[in-house]
Amino acid sequence: MLSRRRLLTAAGTATAALLGSPLLLPERAARAQAAPALPLTLLNASGNGTAYAYITATDTAGRLGFVGADGVFHALPNPSSVLTPVPDYAIPLGPSGGSGVSLVLTGYLTGGRVWFSIGDKIRFFANPGPPGGAPGLVEPGFTSADPNWSTHWSFCEFTYNAANLYANISYVDLVASPISMRSTGAAGDQSVSPLPPGAPEAIASGLAAQHAADGAPWDQLVVRDTSGALLRVLAPTHSPASFGTYFAPYVDAVWSHFQNTPLTVDTQNPAFGAFTGTVSGDVLTFAGLDTHGVPFTKPGTNDIFSCASGPLYNSGGDARGAVAARLSAALNRGTLLLDGGGQQPSGVGPAQYYQNAITNHYARLVHANAGVGYAFPYDDVGPTGTPPVDGHLQDPAPTSWTITLGGTSGGGGSGGASTTSAYTTIPASSFSSRNGTQTENCQDTGGGLDVGWIHAGCWLGYRRIDFGGTTPRQFIARVASGAAAGVSGGIELRLDGPTGTKVAEIDVGDTGGWQSWRTVPINLTGAATGVHDVYLTFIGSASDFVNLHWFTFSAT
Known part of the structure; x- marks a missing residue:
C-alpha cells in the first residue's frame, strides 16, 4: 500500500501539525462551516479518450469504502479471504478535452483519495479485518508483481468535514499524470496546478542523467510501458533496486563535522524550543532531549529516504519527532555542511538545497520541474516564514470542487482550453x-x-x-x-x-x-x-x- 505521509485527520489539519507547524484556517472559519454536501466535478483533459476516477475514503462511522458516481458512500464489505476483488466503483470520465462528470459528495469523508487511471481500470482488493474490525483496502503497489503495475494511474488526497475541505497533491510516493484542482467557497477561488506539461518526462530524463553521473539506481525509478510511454516516476522509497550505502559518505562527513561543532535544531514549536548537540562515539546527542530510547546514531540510506526508520523514526507530536523531522529534511537536501548548516532549519534557505553531489536527486528534480508538492515526507520543514511547498486547497465552507486529470481545473467543460x-x-x-x-x-x-x-x-x-x-x-x-x-x-x-x-x-x-x-x-x-x-x-x-x-x- 502507498505511504500516507499526507494522511489527513478528522480535525482537518495535516500531519505537519504534529511537528509544531499547524496549518491554520482563515479567521472566518469560526463563522463558516462546510455543509455535508459538496458539488464535485471530475474532468478529463489527459489526451486519452478512456479515463476513470475512483474515490476512496473513510466515513463518519469509521468505515472504509468508495464513493460511487451517484455521490453515495459504499462501505467496503469484510471479505472472507485475502485479496478479494472489490466491486467496480469506477467513474468513467468520458473522452478527453475537458469532458467529465459531476456529482455531489453527500457526507463528510476523511483520509480520502481521488484516483485516476488512463486506458485501463485500477484493480482494488480487500483483505479481511480482525474479528469485529474493519477490512483493509489493498491499493496499487510499487512492484512489477502488482496487478496495476502496467496501468497508468495517479491520485490526489483530501479530507472533507465540518471544519473544511483540505485537498492536496503529493509526490512523496510518485510523479505520474498531472492532476489539477480548483475550489470555490468562503476562502475564495483557489487553484492548484503544480505539474507543468512535460514535467514527468523532464524528471525521468534528469534521473537517467543522474544515474549516468554517479552510478546510483536513479534510472530504476522510471516506469514505462512496453511501448516506452512513461507510466510513473517512483520516489526512492519504492525503488526496485537498492541504493545501498549511497548516503554513507555524506553522513560520515556530517557526523565527523559535528564532533567539534555544535548543531542546533529549532523545533519551531514554542512548547519545545531548540536543542543543541554534538557527536560523541558516533551518537548525535542533544542536551535535554528525550529520545525515547532511540539515539541519533548514523542513519542509513533507507532511513533518510523514508524519514521514518532507524534513528530517524518519528515518535509523533513531541520534541524528538520535531528534531527527527528537521534532521531528515536536512539530510535529504544536503544542507548540514553548508554555511549556516549548524542552525537547522533556518540557517540555510531553499536556494541552497540539493547542491551537494550526494542528495535526494528525486526531490531536487521534482522541485525543479513540478513546482509545489511534497517530494519526501518532511518536505514541509523549512526556515520560519518560508511558504509551504505543498500544493493544497483549504476552505472552511466550500461550494464547489473541481479536479482535472491532465490539465488545469478551469471549471465548466473547458479543461483549461481557454x-x-x-x-x-x-x-x-x-x-x-x-x-x-x-x-x-x-x-x-x-x-x-x-x-x-x-x-x-x-x-x-x-x-x-x-x-x-x-x-x-x-x-x-x-x-x-x-x-x-x-x-x-x-x-x-x-x-x-x-x-x-x-x-x-x-x-x-x-x-x-x-x-x-x-x-x-x-x-x-x-x-x-x-x-x-x-x-x-x-x-x-x-x-x-x-x-x-x-x-x-x-x-x-
Whole structure:
C-alpha cells in the first residue's frame, strides 16, 4: 500500500501539525462551516479518450469504502479471504478535452483519495479485518508483481468535514499524470496546478542523467510501458533496486563535522524550543532531549529516504519527532555542511538545497520541474516564514470542487482550453502553479492581492498566455520592494516551464517599501508568439526581495 505521509485527520489539519507547524484556517472559519454536501466535478483533459476516477475514503462511522458516481458512500464489505476483488466503483470520465462528470459528495469523508487511471481500470482488493474490525483496502503497489503495475494511474488526497475541505497533491510516493484542482467557497477561488506539461518526462530524463553521473539506481525509478510511454516516476522509497550505502559518505562527513561543532535544531514549536548537540562515539546527542530510547546514531540510506526508520523514526507530536523531522529534511537536501548548516532549519534557505553531489536527486528534480508538492515526507520543514511547498486547497465552507486529470481545473467543460491575452493586465495572484511565495492584500491602485515573500528559487506559473502572431517588444511588471540595502534579485520570464526558454529579465532592488509600487518595463530578448505557459522565475537573493502586483506585455 502507498505511504500516507499526507494522511489527513478528522480535525482537518495535516500531519505537519504534529511537528509544531499547524496549518491554520482563515479567521472566518469560526463563522463558516462546510455543509455535508459538496458539488464535485471530475474532468478529463489527459489526451486519452478512456479515463476513470475512483474515490476512496473513510466515513463518519469509521468505515472504509468508495464513493460511487451517484455521490453515495459504499462501505467496503469484510471479505472472507485475502485479496478479494472489490466491486467496480469506477467513474468513467468520458473522452478527453475537458469532458467529465459531476456529482455531489453527500457526507463528510476523511483520509480520502481521488484516483485516476488512463486506458485501463485500477484493480482494488480487500483483505479481511480482525474479528469485529474493519477490512483493509489493498491499493496499487510499487512492484512489477502488482496487478496495476502496467496501468497508468495517479491520485490526489483530501479530507472533507465540518471544519473544511483540505485537498492536496503529493509526490512523496510518485510523479505520474498531472492532476489539477480548483475550489470555490468562503476562502475564495483557489487553484492548484503544480505539474507543468512535460514535467514527468523532464524528471525521468534528469534521473537517467543522474544515474549516468554517479552510478546510483536513479534510472530504476522510471516506469514505462512496453511501448516506452512513461507510466510513473517512483520516489526512492519504492525503488526496485537498492541504493545501498549511497548516503554513507555524506553522513560520515556530517557526523565527523559535528564532533567539534555544535548543531542546533529549532523545533519551531514554542512548547519545545531548540536543542543543541554534538557527536560523541558516533551518537548525535542533544542536551535535554528525550529520545525515547532511540539515539541519533548514523542513519542509513533507507532511513533518510523514508524519514521514518532507524534513528530517524518519528515518535509523533513531541520534541524528538520535531528534531527527527528537521534532521531528515536536512539530510535529504544536503544542507548540514553548508554555511549556516549548524542552525537547522533556518540557517540555510531553499536556494541552497540539493547542491551537494550526494542528495535526494528525486526531490531536487521534482522541485525543479513540478513546482509545489511534497517530494519526501518532511518536505514541509523549512526556515520560519518560508511558504509551504505543498500544493493544497483549504476552505472552511466550500461550494464547489473541481479536479482535472491532465490539465488545469478551469471549471465548466473547458479543461483549461481557454487562453489569456498577453496584452491584458495579468494579476500576479492569478497563478495556476507556484513554488514558494504567498499572497497578501495589496495597497496599490486597483487593490486586490499581490504576491510576496519572493526570493531566489521561487517561481510563478500562468497557463495558456496568448501572444498572437507577433512577438511583443516589452515585458512590463508592477513591483515593490522594501529589501535591505544590498539585497536585490531578478525576475526571469520563461516559456513552458520554470527552466524553459528565457525571453526577458527584470532586475529589482529597493523601491522604498513593500507597498511602494513602481512599473518597470524591459525589452524582450527572445521570441514569444502563439500560446505558451508563462513562468516568472526569481533569481538572486536568498532573502525576500520583491512583491509583484501584475504584469503584462506591450507590442510597441
